[in-house]
Amino acid sequence: MSASNQPAPIDIESDNELDLADVDEIVADDGDVPMSDDEGDAEEDMDTDELAITNDSRAYFDGHSSSIFSIAQHPTQPLFLTGGGDDVAYIWTSAAASAEDAAVVPRELRQIRKLEAHKDSVIATCFTAPDGAYAVTGGLDGMVQLFSAASGWKKVDGAQEVEEVVWMAAHPSEPVIAVGTNEGSVWLYDIDSDKLVIRHVLYSHTASCTAGVWTKSGNFLCTVSEDGSFYAWDVATGQSVVALTADDQRFNIDGGLYSVACSPSGAVAAVGGATGEIRVVGLPTTTDGGKRTAGRPMASGGGSTGGGQAGQIIASIKAHEESVESLAFHPSTPLLASGSVDGKIALYDAQRGYAIRKILEGHNDTVVKVEFVSGLTVNEPWLLTSCGIDGTLRRWDARSGEELKCLKGHLGGNGDDGEGGILGFVQTKKEIITAGDDAVALIFDA
Numbered sequence: 001m002s003a004s005n006q007p008a009p010i011d012i013e014s015d016n017e018l019d020l021a022d023v024d025e026i027v028a029d030d031g032d033v034p035m036s037d038d039e040g041d042a043e044e045d046m047d048t049d050e051l052a053i054t055n056d057s058r059a060y061f062d063g064h065s066s067s068i069f070s071i072a073q074h075p076t077q078p079l080f081l082t083g084g085g086d087d088v089a090y091i092w093t094s095a096a097a098s099a100e101d102a103a104v105v106p107r108e109l110r111q112i113r114k115l116e117a118h119k120d121s122v123i124a125t126c127f128t129a130p131d132g133a134y135a136v137t138g139g140l141d142g143m144v145q146l147f148s149a150a151s152g153w154k155k156v157d158g159a160q161e162v163e164e165v166v167w168m169a170a171h172p173s174e175p176v177i178a179v180g181t182n183e184g185s186v187w188l189y190d191i192d193s194d195k196l197v198i199r200h201v202l203y204s205h206t207a208s209c210t211a212g213v214w215t216k217s218g219n220f221l222c223t224v225s226e227d228g229s230f231y232a233w234d235v236a237t238g239q240s241v242v243a244l245t246a247d248d249q250r251f252n253i254d255g256g257l258y259s260v261a262c263s264p265s266g267a268v269a270a271v272g273g274a275t276g277e278i279r280v281v282g283l284p285t286t287t288d289g290g291k292r293t294a295g296r297p298m299a300s301g302g303g304s305t306g307g308g309q310a311g312q313i314i315a316s317i318k319a320h321e322e323s324v325e326s327l328a329f330h331p332s333t334p335l336l337a338s339g340s341v342d343g344k345i346a347l348y349d350a351q352r353g354y355a356i357r358k359i360l361e362g363h364n365d366t367v368v369k370v371e372f373v374s375g376l377t378v379n380e381p382w383l384l385t386s387c388g389i390d391g392t393l394r395r396w397d398a399r400s401g402e403e404l405k406c407l408k409g410h411l412g413g414n415g416d417d418g419e420g421g422i423l424g425f426v427q428t429k430k431e432i433i434t435a436g437d438d439a440v441a442l443i444f445d446a
Contacts, residue, residue, distance in 0.1 A: 057409040057442035061109040063090045068435035070125040072170075073426040074132040079112065080426070080433060081135050082441055083122025089115040089137045091153050094433070094443060109443070113153040117145040124168035128175045134191055136177055138165030144179055144189070146196055156194040161187060161201075167211060172218045176235075180209035186223055188235060200238030204231050210258045215266040220283065222269045224257035230271050232283055232310075241284050242269075242311040250313055253277045261327035261336070263350070268314060270336055272324025278317040278338060280354055284310040315354040319346035325367060330382060331374045335398060337384055339367030345386055347398055358401040365389035368422060372398070373429055373446075385432060385446075387422035393432055395446055405446070411438040 066085030073080055083089040091112040096102035115137060124138035135147040142164055146157040164182035171177065175191040176199070184205030190197045205225035212223040220241065221233045228246030233239070246252040255274025262269045262283070270280050322341035329336055334350035335357070345360040345367055366389040373383035382398035393407040410422055420437030427433070432444045 054408040055106065056407045057444050058105050059094065059107040059109050059443040060409075061090070061092050061111075061441040062439065063092065063111050063114070064088070064439040064441075066121075066439055067420060067423065067437045068439060068441055069121060069123050069423055071424050071426055071433065071435040071441065072125045072127055072135075073433065074127050075129065076132055079127075079132070080441070081125045081127060081137075082435060083125045083137055083139075084439065085121045086439075087116075087118045087120055087122065087139070089118075089122045089125060089135075091115065091135060091147075092441075106442075109441075113147075115145070115147055115153070115155070117155050117158065118143055124165055124179075126168050126170040126177060128170055128177065128191055129173050130175075134175065136168065136170070136191075138168045138179055140164050142181075144168075144177075144187075144196060146191065146194070148194055151194075157196050159189070159196050159198075166209060169212050169214055169221075171235075172214055172216060174218060176218075178212055178214070178221050180212045180223060182208045184209050184225055184227070186212065186221070186233070188221070188238070200233075200235070202231070202233055202238060202240075204240060204243065205229055207256070210256070211260045213260050213262055213269075215262045215283070216264050217266055220262075220266070222260050222262055222283070224260045224271050226256035226258075228252055228254075228256050228273070230257060230260070230269070230279075230281065232269065232281075242281065244279075244281060244311060244313075250316070251279055251281075253279065255323070259324050259327045259338075261329055263329045264331055268350075270327050270329070270338075272327050272338060274323045276318055276320030276322050276324060276340060276342065278315075278319075278324060278327070278354075279313055280315040280317070280336075282310050282312040282314055317348060317354050317356070319348075319356050319359065320344060326369045326371075328371045328384075330372045330398070333382060335372075335382065337370045337372065337398065339370040339386055339388075341366045343367060343388070343390075345370055345384070345396070347384075347401075358398075360384075360386075360396055360401055360403070362394055362403050362406065363388040363390050363392065365421065369424055371425075371427065373427060375429055383429070385425065385427055387425050387434060389421040391421035391436075393422060393425065393434060393444060395432075407432070407444045409442045409444070410434065410436040410440065 064084040068084045070083040078094045118139040120141035128134040137145045142162045143160045148156045162181040167180045179187045186202040188199040207227035230244045231240045232242035244251045253273030259272035320340035326339040336348040343363045347357040348354040349357045370386045384396040384398045391410040395405040424435040
């Protein structure tokens with residue numbers, strides 16, 4: 001999208017402005033209550049911990065009044081789209097209004113537009129490929145809403161076909177979106193002339209469709225469900241090309257599936273389940289004349305090993321004791337990462353049968369998301385980013401297993417009390433932008 005089509009930023013005053021640099025801890029006066037020496041020592045330690053508030057971020061957006069459940073990054077502009085528990089979405093920019101503004105740390109980020117079109121939490125957000133011409137939101141109200149950059153991010157269309165939207169994923173190169181729902185159906189929409197046009201409705205999952213991901217080529221969409229099933233769909237025909245269910249005991253993971261990732265070559269998909277187990281499955285690839293063939297190992301790696309017939313179970317792995325919440329393949333090296341409710345991150349060598357390479361320990365609660373940094377040179381570390389319910393954001397050297405950074409700034413982070421910490425992030429090599437359960441999005445230098 002050209003710069004001329006981009007609406008000018010709009011400065012919005014916030015009645016609830018939060019300067020994170022000025023946050024103070026307030027300790028209530030309990031009066032003169034007698035206590036033992038042990039109790040006094042314990043309270044002194046507790047107060048010391050409470051007062052140690054750290055904010056490593058350099059900028060923040062605090063327009064939401066409730067948890068931020070989803071964040072998306074514009075493909076060409078410094079724009080971000082967040083959706084929250086306050087039933088609204090915001091488009092905001094990381095660009096500074098002036099050199100003076102840029103020098104402020106932490107800096108309040110500027111709202112471009114408030115998107116008010118939902119009646120329940122906005123649980124999913126994305127910008128469309130290839131140029132970010134549209135922003136799309138999905139809610140627990142079952143609505144999918146479409147906003148156009150050309151109209152100043154005003155709503156141009158909407159659809160409500162289901163009870164709840166669970167996730168949304170934009171096609172890697174075309175203005176197409178996939179939407180997963182709580183009833184198990186998956187909806188594919190083409191976006192044409194400001195309209196959401198149904199391409200296919202995919203009905204095979206019998207319970208909530210928990211996650212979905214496109215292959216890099218965009219030829220296939222892989223989805224998983226609470227019913228323990230995995231499907232790879234040909235998005236041109238709407239037909240499944242791989243179908244595995246919990247009826248196959250070799251594939252079954254008790255409690256269902258909750259995460260999925262595809263290798264960069266499109267040769268395999270990995271799925272993660274409730275008991276901490278992972279299955280790696282062969283996918284079809286399209287070659288000469290569009291003939292569908294099985295994935296084959298590639299010397300360049302990229303998680304492309306383990307080819308064979310489409311639908312073949314290539315590996316069964318268990319490195320975690322609890323649910324696998326996130327999976328990610330390295331963009332150029334045969335490496336798979338998983339993050340779990342058990343607080344651990346596991347790395348697997350795809351060239352050696354997905355043998356466990358390392359276990360990374362640092363988070364003290366659920367790991368919500370893991371993702372490798374793309375666009376690095378061969379001489380740079382294999383950078384992996386993770387976030388968790390503990391409220392921390394971490395950068396790892398996946399080659400050595402060393403934790404390079406632990407970034408803090410979000411409040412909460414106590415899963416036992418229902419506090420979600422960091423619920424997601426988007427990133428580049430140089431910065432990471434988070435979505436917080438504390439209703440704040442933060443930008444960290446990486």
